[in-house]
Amino acid sequence: MRLPIFIASAVLFIQCQTTPYQFSGKSTAHILKTLSADEMRGRHAFTPDIEKAADFIAGEFKRAGLQALSNQNDYRQKFNIYSITIDEANFNFRNATVKPDQFFVLADNNSIEWTSDKDAAIIELGKDADFRAEFGKIRNMDGEVLVFADPSHKDIFIRYQRFFSRASRTFPNEQNGNKVFVLANKPPNKNFKISISKNVETIEMANVAGMIKGNRTDEYVLFSAHYDHIGIRPVQEAGTDSIANGANDNASGTTAVIELARYFKSLDKPERTLVFVAFTAEESGGYGSQYFSRQFDPEKIMAMFNIEMIGKPAVEGPNTAWITGFDKSTFGELLQKSAEGTIYEFYPDPYPTQNLFYRSDNATLARLGVPAHTISTTPIDVDPDYHQVSDEFETIDVAHLTNTIKAISKAAVGIVSGKDTPTRVNTSELN
Ligand SMILES: [Zn+2]
Incomplete structure (x- = not known):
């Protein structure tokens, strides 16, 4: 009677045995090449060009067999x-005119028709004020604010003016008042008239996200990368390339997210629920990760593997990657431990002065306490292609990219299986 039992267990064994997805240069090259092709026109958020990339990623998530997020009926998180x-702007302070270069507005969608200090709180920034610090405070205030900055702040004022006189962008539910900055001393009496009319355009944007439900439905592990880039650049010389293809930044990270989705889907049901997300607008304000982070209870996000620019070998050698904010949680140590015995090594970000921890989508989640870190390999201090039209497929080391994705899949095992849980980020220690 032993034999049938043996046969039965052998059949059971065969049924449970899954064949893990095999990472290959062919597959990574195909995804990377598609995302960084000229037809994608540099994937700039706030332009229709990015839609093509979103379609492609959604198609790949579907092929990988990911489930859409529960509150969405497709992979686009819109x-x-x-x-x-x-x-048009009109200022009248007892007939003194305000020139266009003497003001800027952090605008919300409400119109501005102010005639006295009843309409807006008035703040004066005198000669001794720290313009930068005060600006930060005013920006976060609620309500309408009119700021008079002493003309001695001209240099810094003009820098801010140049930046903020482009479009103001906000989430529709975050209309917390107009902030008008004027480079002039406050008029001696309360008589003023300011009217500013605006164009408000509603732009639909989308992250692309999918998931693999685990046994623990209230413990998430995120694998993310931004899929947007900087689009079409001004042509330097007639006939030269103007498309910033963003092969390394960040078609490489997006490729990793797609490939990791495929890999984890090929394994048995994971212990934790895995969420795969391609963020929009990382290069233009970080709106994608901000929106995404508000759809989750951050306490339930156990870790975030944010992947950026892994198409070129790191300074420390070919089979290495670095992790930003290494000392801010035990995430990095856990990855190092999981990678022990493999040819691949993870180590702390070698460019601390570049503040890379704060320069990608991980920071949005880290500010909510999530152990959220960016994994990268590019020698960013000397990379000639960073944010250039030369960031093309041909500059990518496909074997390195593939090895790195594979290494991340191995290093994530402890966290995915629920065996390891990184410590939370102490938000009071963040800049
Ligand atoms: Zn990037």
Whole structure:
């Protein structure tokens, strides 16, 4: 009677045995090449060009067999952003005129018709004020604010003016008042008249996200990368390339997210629920990760593997990757431990002065306490292609990219299986 039992267990064994997805250079090259092709026109958020990339990623998530997020019926996680520009501005302070380069507005979508300090709180920034620090405070205030900055702040004022006189972008549910900055001393009496009309454009944007439900439905592990890039650049010389293809930044990370989805889907049901997300607008304000982070209870996100620019070998050698904010949680140590015995090594970000921990989508989640870190390999300090039209498929080391994705899949095992849980980020220690 032993034999049938043996046969039965052998059949059972065969049924449970899954064949893990095999990472290959052919597959990574195909995804990377598609995302960085000229037809994608540099994947700039706030332009229709990015839609093509979103379609492609959604198609890949579908092929991988991911489930859409529970509150979405497709892989696109859609949201709106207001893009607000100034149409016309009139200032009257006892007939003194305010020139266009003497003001800027952090605008919301409400119109501005102010005639006294009843309409807006008035703040004066005198000669001794720290403009940068005060600006940060005012920006986060609720309500309408009119700021008079002493003309001695001219240099810094003009820098801010140049930046903020482009469109103001906000989430529709975050209209917390207009902030008007004027480079002039406050008029001696309360008589003033300010009217500013605006154009408010609603722009639909989308992250692309899918998941693999685990046994623990309230413990998430995120694998993310931004899929947007910087689009079409001004042509330097007639006939030269103007498309910033963003092969390394960040078609490489997006490729990793797609390939990891395929890999984890090929394994048995994971212990934790795995969420795969391609963020929009990392290069233009970080709106994609901001929106995404508000759809989750951050306490339930156990870790975030954010992947950026892994198409070129790191300074420490070919089979190495670095992790930003290494000392901010035990995430990095856990990855190092999981990678022990493999040819691949993870180590702390070698460019601490570049503040890379704060320069990608991981920071949005880290500010909510999530052990959220970016994994990268590019020698960013000397990379000639960073944010250039030369960031093309041909500059990518496909074997390195594939090895890195594979290494991340191995290093994530402890966290995916629920065996390892990184410590939370102490938000009071963040800049
Ligand atoms: Zn990037």
